[in-house]
Amino acid sequence: MTRPTIDRLETLIVDLPTIRPHKLAMHTMQRQTLVILRLRCSDGVEGIGEATTIGGLAYGYESPEGIKANIDAHLAPALIGLPAGNINAAMLRLDTLAKGNTFAKSAIETALLDAQGKRLGLPVSELLGGRVRDSLEVAWTLASGDTARDIAEAEHLLEIRRHRLFKLKIGANPLEQDLRHVLAIKRELGERASVRVDVNQYWDESQAIRACQVLGDNGIDLVEQPIARINRGGQVRLNQRSPAPIMADESIESVEDAFSLAAAGAASVFALKIAKNGGPRAVLRTAQIAEAAGIALYGGTMLEGAVGTLASAHAFLTLRQLTWGTELFGPLLLTEDIVREAPVYRDFHLHVPATPGLGLTLDEAQLSRFARR
Ligand code: MUC
Ligand code: MG
Numbered sequence: 524m525t526r527p528t529i530d531r532l533e534t535l536i537v538d539l540p541t542i543r544p545h546k547l548a549m550h551t552m553q554r555q556t557l558v559i560l561r562l563r564c565s566d567g568v569e570g571i572g573e574a575t576t577i578g579g580l581a582y583g584y585e586s587p588e589g590i591k592a593n594i595d596a597h598l599a600p601a602l603i604g605l606p607a608g609n610i611n612a613a614m615l616r617l618d619t620l621a622k623g624n625t626f627a628k629s630a631i632e633t634a635l636l637d638a639q640g641k642r643l644g645l646p647v648s649e650l651l652g653g654r655v656r657d658s659l660e661v662a663w664t665l666a667s668g669d670t671a672r673d674i675a676e677a678e679h680l681l682e683i684r685r686h687r688l689f690k691l692k693i694g695a696n697p698l699e700q701d702l703r704h705v706l707a708i709k710r711e712l713g714e715r716a717s718v719r720v721d722v723n724q725y726w727d728e729s730q731a732i733r734a735c736q737v738l739g740d741n742g743i744d745l746v747e748q749p750i751a752r753i754n755r756g757g758q759v760r761l762n763q764r765s766p767a768p769i770m771a772d773e774s775i776e777s778v779e780d781a782f783s784l785a786a787a788g789a790a791s792v793f794a795l796k797i798a799k800n801g802g803p804r805a806v807l808r809t810a811q812i813a814e815a816a817g818i819a820l821y822g823g824t825m826l827e828g829a830v831g832t833l834a835s836a837h838a839f840l841t842l843r844q845l846t847w848g849t850e851l852f853g854p855l856l857l858t859e860d861i862v863r864e865a866p867v868y869r870d871f872h873l874h875v876p877a878t879p880g881l882g883l884t885l886d887e888a889q890l891s892r893f894a895r896r
Contacts (some may be wrong), residue, residue, distance in 0.1 A: 629798045
């Protein structure tokens with residue numbers, strides 16, 4: 524039997540509309556841009572992957588245009604002719620060839636897993652060792668920028684049983700204003716919901732010391748990335764004194780970052796993101812570091828569409844414990860997507876298909892409608 528090889532990789536930038544502006548400390552999203560990867564193999568199987576970031580270059584070091592250019596010029600040519608089923612060898616080739624570029628590598632690793640799953644008739648979660656759950660609890664981010672509108676949104680989502688975990692995006696406004704906003708929402712929702720905040724690195728340590736105390740004392744369950752990723756000492760000190768647990772997000776740009784954060788004691792929760800680690804298999808290495816260090820896990824997102832969301836979900840299904848749930852709500856922020864099967868959200872959970880690969884097929888009409896020319 525001849526072994527299938529990798530024949531061709533094609534990348535597309537897709538701009539999709541959102542249900543409302545999504546306001547983060549560093550950027551307000553008016554739409555979401557996905558990099559979609561199609562990886563074609565010699566046996567006719569196609570694997571799909573996604574690399575998505577937030578706000579061009581506002582969130583981190585990678586932009587959709589940069590990801591696409593690096594795949595097209597450097598990563599794709601290195602994969603042509605390699606065995607499509609040997610994901611270890613393909614990813615080793617990429618790691619040898621390119622430093623970083625975890626978003627691009629994540630899209631490629633996802634596409635290889637999707638193709639192999641379709642080839643063998645197995646869901647990606649099974650290729651990753653098997654799922655220990657079929658669904659994942661999903662948080663929602665309240666980020667309209669308006670307290671009353673956020674409360675109304677949360678009440679509606681509780682009512683229809685879609686979310687009961689809420690993350691608030693803060694950091695851009697003066698500290699006291701942000702604290703009033705968060706406490707007003709927590710007061711309204713009370714014990715009916717878990718309320719967390721994400722500061723996206725916007726405080727300095729002096730602000731974070733007081734804010735974490737106030738938030739923890741007022742029932743806020745989790746504080747995500749309060750200070751800059753480069754201030755490791757500050758993160759260690761905050762992790763020791765904050766009454767609310769500290770979660771690392773931007774601090775983790777690689778599996779190696781996860782190791783050094785764990786070794787320093789800089790967070791008690793890790794946000795797991797396939798894009799920041801280099802794919803669904805890579806993110807599980809970060810999860811293993813956390814498990815060994817006694818650090819709790821949360822399934823994070825870069826607000827991917829259905830492809831990246833299900834790639835993350837298949838990985839998270841295999842974890843022993845996800846103490847803080849997930850935030851795999853990206854598809855719900857979009858009014859359009861480019862797959863035929865809309866992800867299923869019901870009873871506060873994302874229900875993950877057990878069909879071959881990711882369980883998704885591209886909608887060609889939607890793809891050509893939204894692909895950037
Ligand atoms: C982030 O920093 O966590 C995840 C959810 C959301 O609303 O923004 C993202 C990015
Ligand atoms: Mg975050």
